[in-house]
Amino acid sequence: MAIAKPSSRKVQWKKASLPYLYLLPAFLIMGVITFYPLIYQVIISFTNFDTKHLLLGLESPELKFIGLKNYIDIFTAALPVENFNFFRVLEFNFWWALSNVMLHVPVGVLIATLLNTEGLWLKRIYRAIYILPVVVPPLVVATVWTNIFDERYGAMNQLLANISTYFGQAGPIYIRWFEDVKPPIPGFLPGAPLTLAYYAMMIANFWLGWPFMSVVATGALQSIPKDLYEAASIDGATGGQQFWNITVPLLRPAMIPAAVYGFTLSFNLFNFVFFMTGGGPARSTELLVTFAYNLVRNLRWYGVAASFAVIIFGVAMIVFLITNRITRATQDYPEA
Amino acid sequence: MSSVTYKNVVKKFGDLTIIKNLNIEVEDKEFLVLVGPSGCGKTTALRLLAGLEEITEGEIIIGDRIVNDVAPKDRDIAMVFQSYALYPHLSVYDNLAFGLKLRKTPKAEIIRRVNEAAEILGITDLLERKPRQLSGGQRQRVAVGRAIVREPKVFLFDEPLSNLDAKLRVQMRAEISKLHQRLQTTFIYVTHDQTEAMTMASRIAVINKGNLLQLDTPQNLYDHPNNLFVAGFIGSPAMNFFPAKLTKSGDKVIVETDEFRVQIPEARAASCKAMDGRRIVFGIRPENIHDPEFAPPNIHGEKVTAQVDVTELMGNETLLYLVSGKNTFVGRVDPRSHLRVGSQTQFIFDMDKIHIFDAETEEAVR
Amino acid sequence: MDALKATTSKNPIVRFLNMNTSGQTSGRSLPLWRQLLLQALCLAIFASVMFPIMYIVTLSFSSKTTRPSSLELIPKEISFIAYQQVLDKPTGNPVTFAELLKNSVVLSVGVGLAALLIAVTAAYAFSRLKFKLREVLMILVFIPLLMPAVGLSTPLYLLLNQIQVKECSKEVVAIQPFTACEGGAKGKLLFNLRDSLLGVGIAMTATALPFAVWNLKGYLDTIPKELEEAAAIDGADTNQTFWRIVIPLAAPQLAVTFFLGFIGHWQEFVTTWLFLSQPKDYTLAMTLYNMTGQYANSVPWNRFAAMAVIIALPVAVVYIGLQKQIVGGLTTGGVKG
Ligand SMILES: Nc1ncnc2c1ncn2[C@@H]1O[C@H](COP(=O)(O)OP(=O)(O)OP(=O)(O)O)[C@@H](O)[C@H]1O
């Protein structure tokens, strides 16, 4: 009996190295433009790197290692920046993401359910229109809403003026959406005042956010078998009862990951803040990402910016671990 | 020569041993069917042979070659997957030609072989189509065609018919059998459908929990199952089992259940004497239980009283679901039977066709 | 058959548009009063969705260069003058629309393609091949995904900024950091990688790449393993399986990944705004920012609106084109029974 020739060393080695060959391009490139910068970032986060050191980088003779000073300055609000308090920004950032998602998901689900009503006229047209906000690039959305909230010429104040004429209040309205420092509802969020700018951004982001949730919910609604509703209505459940007992629980597995995604997206939502408020007034709408950007682009404190980026990474890691747990936990939700 | 041998084959996934010391010798040109319940390791056994999984211990031999370390493509086998695994982006023609192209077969030869296979399978008109434009049955043929064009030594099939509807399945069954006769190569065919196994196989290997329980011709498996599992698995409706005890009284050997006592015919009695007083499982197939009115003459019949619980008229036969005390069992009787639900009568057990298994080892007592 | 394919599409947007479009299946029709109530609700939502869109479209078709003094949501006139002006002279800077467009396209297409090409083999390795360091390397690749783009921009800015080409004197050119001018002379700056489209492209690829790997891996995971096993039995080695089976099957997703990259980078603002200082390198997105709000006191709003529409259109079009790509997803028909 002939024994098939055992695969030679060379062949074996080739086989074992093949996966690494496939990984090589990505890792070569990422090594240079991703991993190296990440490490570099950690290093300069312990230095006083600023514009003086731009040219020579780490070889710069005046570059000093200052230990944890940058970090301590950030946490103790010792940076020479007005109105900056890390923990207030962090709190606002979490609240911003959370309040957005808490609004977008229920509204998205409700509207998806509405459009799912059997026999509703013009359904197709509504669907086509409601999808538009998802299709428009967020950058454009942000700029357009910036102008809409313009104090003197913006569409929002004009709209409010139009409405108020119906109530006998003629004359233009000048709400200073982005400048007013006084929170309309004081003490709503303890520790971080929610200025009008926050509500303006909420409105703009709401316009953008719920249609996406609606799209996800529609997909999930479609997978709920119709006979469940038929069975429930035979059992005597009203429309509302059906919604709470069938629709909501069966949508949960699809909506939780979508909500998590929406949360992460809002958490790092750069465009709206940067375009509409620039983080103001008095840094009341500053997010971690916009402040980080300020540190680099305007203040040019590269060392501090690096420390801040490292902190953001830590926060992102924590957010990821939490949301990942939430998604995992709901994955096991029994399928209908 | 395209025999296939599993020699002491063991397969583990991590700590889990899925195949425990499998030994099978498949002869050249044989149609071997592997059957067993879901999850017993049939697919794994086939994939080991195909080279898609590495074997943990033992040897697999194709022809006269140990193929443990041979890549799938060099094993000279072709496989038809349960999901067909047709390349969705290629036309039917290209699906068939793919393997040949990779092997740098001359173009004319490829065309010839593809056309030939297409003709055998009646898919000549479909060659230009993409798989998604085909019906389930057509896809199945293409999957078989892809195997045929390669002209391999061994064909492997993994439940190729399980995605088809009942009627098409019967038709394809016949076609695959025909194909085997035509190609005259070794077929190894996995299924959990014992009817498929019985109708197609030249020999059947019954596998359970990673063990080979019996390997024999369909008729022998049916008539002489080695153990309780095979007896219950082969045949539909399944064999009736009764927990019982063997007792000797003089020269006679009696099967004693809670409800009835039947005597074992002399021819079988000898082998059973050693089991005196032991607990056994007494088995009898439904067709060996007769309505007393239509019982054939000249059999060693024993009377067992039972009541009819449910009747199923099939036209050519009638199935009776019977109750005798705590036991329920099935009889397959003459369609002219007048027995109806609730009737109580003394059924005739054909004692020449009974099976006796040791209750502890579950092995047949012969 | 076609209808069936459409409703089982994986693209949620396509499903959204196609699902249950007629009330015909309904056993009972909706009572009229409820129909009207729901219609009123739908119309209200309709109005709120259309509000900013109509506002900006109306504005863009207006010929008035003054800022709007009252709310107009339906065009009173259709004037293309704003579009014309934007195309003629988009900003106060000496840069033409064509250049802005070219910069935007070069960046978005370039980064999208580069990320895709580099990512695809890695995604395949992570999805299908077995090797020792798989887990560790996978975590390494996905770590940057957690980092917001802003977070990576500092070190990239600093590193890219160190690569400069300088003219020390006539015909003597130094490439920092590899060579320097003699005697520590400063020299004249010819090229700064950080302040160039190439540099920005590199920086954008740094975050686009891990995303592309992740996105493609997710898709490759869904390609049935049997297809590759069938190919292995048919005689294909890993490379052949990759090129002849996996790549064609992944084509729709490659397109999707590319277009997602394109959409994202078309409106990229963070890095470009941070890195680029010369108007000739500006992109459309940067221009739009320059035309917005307090930064653009002299910019007529009809031009801003026209620019917004111009930037939004290609993305919207691509988005709608993308749906078809996914509907045509190959695996839906061929693999399943
Ligand atoms: N890659 C794997 N890793 C771990 N366990 C596996 C793997 N593949 C199969 N198994 C396990 O091995 C056992 C046998 O699987 P196999 O697919 O061979 O069953 P089968 O007899 O073909 O069943 P079926 O009739 O359902 O197809 C199952 O318990 C399965 O869970």
Ligand SMILES: [Mg+2]
């Ligand atoms: Mg199987």
